[in-house]
Amino acid sequence: MSISDILADYERVREQNSIEQARRREEVYKKCPEVSKLHRRIDELQKKRILSAVYGGGNESEEIKRLRAEIGQYLEGAGFPKDYLEPVYRCAVCRDTGMRDDSTRCECFKKKILEDKLNDARLSDSEISFERFDLSLFDDSPVINGRSQRDYMEQYKKITESYADKFPVCEPFLLISGATGLGKTYVAKCIMRRVIERGFTAAYYTSYRLFSLFHRDRLGEDVDLSPVFEVPLLIIDDLGSEPMTHNVTREYFFDLINERSVLNTVIVTNLTFDEINIRYGERIHSRLMDKNSKKLLFKGKDIRYS
Numbered sequence: 001m002s003i004s005d006i007l008a009d010y011e012r013v014r015e016q017n018s019i020e021q022a023r024r025r026e027e028v029y030k031k032c033p034e035v036s037k038l039h040r041r042i043d044e045l046q047k048k049r050i051l052s053a054v055y056g057g058g059n060e061s062e063e064i065k066r067l068r069a070e071i072g073q074y075l076e077g078a079g080f081p082k083d084y085l086e087p088v089y090r091c092a093v094c095r096d097t098g099m100r101d102d103s104t105r106c107e108c109f110k111k112k113i114l115e116d117k118l119n120d121a122r123l124s125d126s127e128i129s130f131e132r133f134d135l136s137l138f139d140d141s142p143v144i145n146g147r148s149q150r151d152y153m154e155q156y157k158k159i160t161e162s163y164a165d166k167f168p169v170c171e172p173f174l175l176i177s178g179a180t181g182l183g184k185t186y187v188a189k190c191i192m193r194r195v196i197e198r199g200f201t202a203a204y205y206t207s208y209r210l211f212s213l214f215h216r217d218r219l220g221e222d223v224d225l226s227p228v229f230e231v232p233l234l235i236i237d238d239l240g241s242e243p244m245t246h247n248v249t250r251e252y253f254f255d256l257i258n259e260r261s262v263l264n265t266v267i268v269t270n271l272t273f274d275e276i277n278i279r280y281g282e283r284i285h286s287r288l289m290d291k292n293s294k295k296l297l298f299k300g301k302d303i304r305y306s
Helices: 003-031 033-055 060-077 107-117 149-166 184-197 207-218 226-230 249-262 273-280 282-289
Strands: 142-144 173-177 202-206 233-239 264-269 293-297
Touching: 003 033, 003 107, 033 060, 107 226, 149 184, 149 293, 173 184, 173 273, 173 282, 184 202, 184 233, 184 264, 202 207, 202 226, 207 233, 207 249, 226 249, 249 264, 249 273, 249 282, 273 282, 282 293
Parallel strands: 173 264, 173 293, 202 233, 233 264
Antiparallel strands: none
16 A cells, blocks of 8 residues: 555545534434524634634634534533534544644554555454353363363463453563464464454564564565564464574564564464573573563363364
8 A cells, every 4th residue: 555545545534524524413403403503603703703813803712612612512402422513533633634733644644554564464364352262162171280271271361361451551572382272373363353453553473474574684685574573563473483594583583572672572382481592592581581571371282183
């Protein structure tokens, strides 16, 4: 999507907003004809205020303020919200223009740019969500300390759902470790879906694909790595499956987690915490294991073959 496409999309939104505002006015005017009269009076006063600014005199602003307050009372009396006839915006900061009052790009514009770059790293499986999380798939026989795999998964569901609901005010790193077939990837994607549904931007990469991008960048190819460094939530799945490449794997991974220490990253891996240390080194292991990260160790048997 080009800049012109994004600006055209803003224009379409403004047209839709204008249609919605006109619909609301018609709806209110039918129920409260007095509001229509007050709006006409406000229009007259605004024209007069323009002339007063040029030639002097008049105190139309106070009268307009009084009339708008009167309209609010009519709206509330008729069962409408007090601001029902205010301009309609999806983004009140830039008023659906993409540009703030200080002539800088609005955050909603930056989000559109980032999401366009991430258009092939989004979550497409509508069957994955916390609402569809089926705890009955997990064994309810005791595993450790009298607790079953289902007990552990119920606890992890609560923890990860809370993580998604608190996002972005949560730990910068969430590390989900455990053997294959325990539901780690499913849980990570549930987090991603909830975060996206809450209006944030997120991206999902397998470790193999992510490190392939790093390798191509190392070879001098024209690779845009900014999305993985800038996206508010990054999911890295199956960490440890990527090939170990000299001057790439450890170096790029350290740069990534170092830069993302102020953002949020969910890492899914079959590696144990000790194996992470052996494979990636103490610097990376320390960052992922410190007190500012959350660690979950999945236990049980592979549900795909049970």
